[in-house]
Amino acid sequence: MKGIQDYYPDHFAQCYGCGRLNEHGHQIKTNWNGAETITKFVPKTYHTAIPGFVYGGLLASLIDCHGTGSAALALAKAKNIVLDKSNAPRCVTASLQVKYLKPTPIGSEIEIKGIISEITERKVKVSCELFADDMLCVTGEVIAVLVPDNFGKPKNANLQ
Numbered sequence: 001m002k003g004i005q006d007y008y009p010d011h012f013a014q015c016y017g018c019g020r021l022n023e024h025g026h027q028i029k030t031n032w033n034g035a036e037t038i039t040k041f042v043p044k045t046y047h048t049a050i051p052g053f054v055y056g057g058l059l060a061s062l063i064d065c066h067g068t069g070s071a072a073l074a075l076a077k078a079k080n081i082v083l084d085k086s087n088a089p090r091c092v093t094a095s096l097q098v099k100y101l102k103p104t105p106i107g108s109e110i111e112i113k114g115i116i117s118e119i120t121e122r123k124v125k126v127s128c129e130l131f132a133d134d135m136l137c138v139t140g141e142v143i144a145v146l147v148p149d150n151f152g153k154p155k156n157a158n159l160q
């Protein structure tokens with residue numbers, strides 16, 4: 001199934017967490033699920049922290065990109081953008097906060113839910129809940145900021 005990440009242009013599709021063109025990355029897909037957003041991911045055994053449990057850095061990374069993907073979905077909705085080819089709004093993480101409530105068991109599918117708690121013209125706050133085996137293991141909050149198409153390119157790139 002496609003996610004918002006499939007509507008980023010190629011030069012914004014290299015992200016380790018969500019870039020569809022990063023063969024070493026997580027390649028997550030984020031979608032609406034009613035009024036909330038959802039991303040699913042199955043950790044591999046090499047994502048281990050201690051045997052049986054998922055490494056926290058991976059979980060933070062999933063929340064990070066679920067947050068930016070959710071922000072892009074919310075901005076597209078707010079601006080009445082019909083997703084097609086590479087016209088998705090692109091957001092970067094300004095702030096990421098993660099709380100580990102319980103060790104996250106490895107081996108089953110992780111589900112991350114997102115609630116859009118604040119949205120302005122350029123900024124979206126997303127509250128995230130990460131579940132494994134139907135157990136709430138991690139919560140997070142992402143503040144994502146909309147960036148222009150030339151974000152990250154050298155200022156004089158068009159002179160070369």
Ligand SMILES: CCCCCCCCCCCCCCCC(=O)SCCNC(=O)CCNC(=O)[C@H](O)C(C)(C)COP(=O)(O)OP(=O)(O)OC[C@H]1O[C@@H](n2cnc3c(N)ncnc32)[C@H](O)[C@@H]1OP(=O)(O)O
Pocket residue numbers: 008012013015017018064065068090091092093094095120122123143145147151152
């Ligand atoms: C290197 C990146 C490559 C990504 C290419 C693009 C790819 C897109 C598609 C793929 C998605 C992948 C994304 C994955 C997720 C990452 O891993 S992204 C990598 C980690 N993040 C970064 O490197 C971002 C570094 N920071 C920045 O570039 C700049 O600080 C930002 C975030 C663009 C904001 O700068 P700015 O545009 O000058 O922002 P500014 O006008 O001051 O603030 C805008 C709003 O955000 C708020 N804000 C800004 N910073 C913060 C903060 N730290 N805490 C709270 N609020 C804040 C401000 O208060 C303001 O709010 P309002 O006043 O409007 O209510």
